[in-house]
Amino acid sequence: MASEIPATMKAVVFVESDKVSVQEHPVPTIADDEILVKTVAIALNPTDWKHIQFKLGRPGSVLGCDFSGVVVKAGKNVTNGVQVGDHVAGVAHGCVYPDKGAFAEYVKADSDLVWVVPKNTFTHEQAAANSAVLWTSVQALYNPRHLGLVEPPEKVAKPEWMLIYGGSTACGLSAIQLARLSGYKTVTTASSRNHELLKSLGADVTIDYREPDLVSKIKQATGDSVKYALDTIGDDETKRVTVQAIAPSGGNIIGLNPMQTNEIERKEVTFHTMSLYTVYGYPISIGSIQIPVVPEDKVHMAAFLKKLPQLVRDGAVKPLPIKSWEGGLEAVQDGLQYMREGKVSAEKIVYLV
Structure with a gap:
């Protein structure tokens, strides 16, 4: 599968304050403990438009947190059971790094910070919607x-x-x-x-x-x-x-x-x-707020994600109501504006990529 991965992809890129655009962007390169996911669905969160409006993002970064897709490449140190071909979902660190955001045709992730979606349970849209909020x-x-x-x-x-x-x-x-x-x-x-x-x-x-x-x-x-x-x-x-x-x-x-x-x-x-x-295991900044690395947060989340597939199989964790938005990556800006206007209630906006 690795040979089929292109050098560039479509991605929603933060250009400047209050502006994003869909651009050709490099496909992320993965480290030995990371996976590369071909994105099938993405979901919006308030943090997405807030990073744009309040100048929390960095120009050139890929927007977006929630993703669901199929693993197309795994680093040589990935030994936790995540394999090429698996349906996985996770949360990317959007609008800060050029190679980490979710609103793109490919997204990379730490293999410990995704969960394998059991067959015949959540669709890709449902899995994406149950990411950052869960x-x-x-x-x-x-x-x-x-x-x-x-x-x-x-x-x-x-x-x-x-x-x-x-x-x-x-x-x-x-x-x-x-x-x-x-x-x-x-x-x-x-x-x-x-x-x-x-x-x-x-x-x-x-x-x-x-x-x-x-x-x-x-x-x-x-x-x-x-x-x-x-x-x-x-x-x-x-x-x-x-x-x-x-x-x-x-x-x-x-x-x-x-x-x-x-x-x-x-x-x-x-x-x-x-x-x-x-949860990402490295220090972060949100505007003027500096948050040091908290290794135990990553350990805790990784442990819970291992339990999540069974909770989903058992029906203990149910899919959230979703609002499917047509238009793919090109329509993300419209959904962000809809959310910014306070029109979202009791549902998640999701897109097929």
């Missing part, structure tokens, strides 16, 4: 540096309440499923039109985020016993609600906006933010 939820809920909850297939001995603010975000949809698998009780906020979907994924209580006295309603529904919270939105108001919703005895909150400060008024509550990008 990984983010896994890191937020289970990584010992964050909430440190009990990981599936194990279950918590005694059910405890957790709040997932923004249940109809893609991360919220994933986190609700995972919390249910681990035996936690979840209260979540979302528009009323999405409540049935969230309940079908495992939410115990759903509350419209527009409700007056939202904090009081969360406390009433949970007996004022919320111990854990995940804020998938990451603005000042959602942070305020999650902090106030924690039980009087205290608890732990993870926010998904790494640009927020960790400062809060309640001493018995811990709040900190996280970035999925720490």
